[in-house]
Amino acid sequence: MERITERLISLLKVSSPAGKEQEVARIIREWVEGWGYSVIEDDIGNMFITSDKTPKLFLNAHMDTVVPCDNVNPIIEGDIIRSDGKTILGADDKVGIAVILELLENHKDNPLPIQVIFTVQEEIGLVGAKAIKRDMIKAPYGFTLDAGGPVGNVIIGAPSQFTWTYKIYGVAAHAGAYPEKGVNAILLASKLITHLPIGRINDMTTGNVGVISGGRATNIIPDEVELRGEYRSRDEGYLYALLNNLEKASSIVEEGGGKTRLEYRKEYTRFDLKDSEFLKKVIDIMKSNGFNPNTIYMGGGSDANIFNEQGIPTLLLGISGSEAHSTREYARISEIKEGYRLIETVVKRLTE
Template sequence: MSVAIDSQRLLATFLDLVQIDSPSGHEAAVAAYCRGALTAAGCVVEIDDSAAITGSDTGNLIAELGGDGAEKVFFSAHMDTVSPGEGIKPVVEQGVIRASGDTILGADDKVGIAAIIEMVRVLQESQLSHPTIGILLSVGEEKNLLGANAMDASGFCGQPCFVLDSENQPGEVVVGAPFHSSFKATFTGKAAHAGVCPEKGVSAIAIAAAAISAMQLGRLDEVTTANIGTISGGSADNVVADSCIVTGEFRSLHEQRLNETGAAISTAIQTAVAGTGASVDVVWEESYPGFLLDEGHPIVQLALKAAKRIGLPAQVAVTGGGSDTNVFSKKGLQAVTLGTGMKGIHGLGESMAIADLETLTRLILQIALDYR
């Protein structure tokens, strides 16, 4: 059985959403729109009190559409967008939505929100039996997953959660994303006149360069990467630099490989410093944990079967990027990310095919109806 969605209403909702500015930290206007739409569709809507932690002008939006029976399934998307994302003017050409000016489109992640709103409207109108639908719309996803991190999800533990936030195609289920860590290494050498007495100095820049040269960077194996992101230091051409700061990150789907990569970076830094008279202070941060579900996991199977039922080539994928799914997994939800079909995200060429927006909406509707 398949239930019809209202394609025109879905497109109109998406176009409304992308025209409401919502850079990270300023999601209040889009939250108000979503609150109105979801309330009108029969949901109970709350804004949580995370704004004090995230610094955003609104909390996360948490909504619920009551269903039959005790089952509850969550769908999630994020309300914020990256820059340049203000004054977005969408245009539709040959079935594809783009931004007409020098902005992103904001399909990431308004496409997820539009699909969720349409699903709820259809469920409410159809009077079909369905589980309770939980909706989590986060703030600050693009800012280190701030909103999801600040969300109190203790009441949602063990519940399935489908996060609509991936460039994969609808029907592709992202079952894994990497653990992510970052570091900041502050090298301290000794300043001296570069022309008069360079031998009295210790160049923090040269030592940092030696450390970086000794690191393995880029793709280290199929599921592990490392990168130096920034380097800064020194004060003038005629001074041996007494300070240099290097920042970087590393990721792996496997926690053990993440730890090994961090250890190798640490060794490269310490070896470069040893015996030079310089010192180094390294601050490590685990930004977010990874997740990896088996293809046979009931939540993955639910999504794959729903995809097949509506004629999509269902398959699993893993990603190298982080999303709210990482955080929700850590908080005990059974979370996966769904491919949405959004293209070229975080760039001026971002686009969304109307057909993919419709397919995504049909898919989550099918998941909701199949969940029992």
């Protein structure tokens, strides 16, 4: 087995759900300090790795994985690494970490002028990245290696996201004896939902109702329902129009005799590096080194949203990994190696 694969397997075997990244962090720290790099951890557990050279760019990956991730048993079948089906694999984002560590080890005698940022709690709302103090980031731009395959994908933008919670209150009553005394919150919630744009709303915008809960028994008219959903868009104006529509939808409930309470929260902000000098440079480097760049937008958020929000242009580069967040997750060894070749090429050229 080659070193990069071997190291990835060791990382995959260490359980690291969000908030419990300490063990994987300890192992990473031991390796990189052994190669002569300096490591700083902030209060929440984000790890910052540097050499004695002033960083010209940074590389980022996250150390946590989604669950189930206890006792991951990586299985190698030819070119494929997968779990045994009982857990996720954790290629998201340990392939990113393995690629970065390989780069650090290969250049330990003459370190590249880069900073490495391994974050915690990415999967539960970019919590680690949001906690990073701006002055901890020492480079003017960087890459987040958290985009799955195939190698060549360059993610140039992602949406803003709002999550929302809608509480719908009715009036409880005995369903058989006094139905006319009740106001059915489930019925009102259903009417409200049919008024909301859901799914792929336009090419920049998506919406979802993801959770519905309420009701107590078949013989009680339900007096409380909670809906939880989200809107994402690369068009912020449109996003605010959707939130306005969401607020106005309360009239549907009120007309039916119910009450509402709506809360929403911005999770992260959009970015779009389509016209940036940084992207142009990266595309040129890729083309002149035999890579086939494929620029795309991502529908999800990542640590890159937070870095871009801080004014630090950050692109995501595709490495290996498919079917993330499921027990079918897998990665391809040949693609991991190709991903490594891409990262090394781009980093060397951008920092020379």
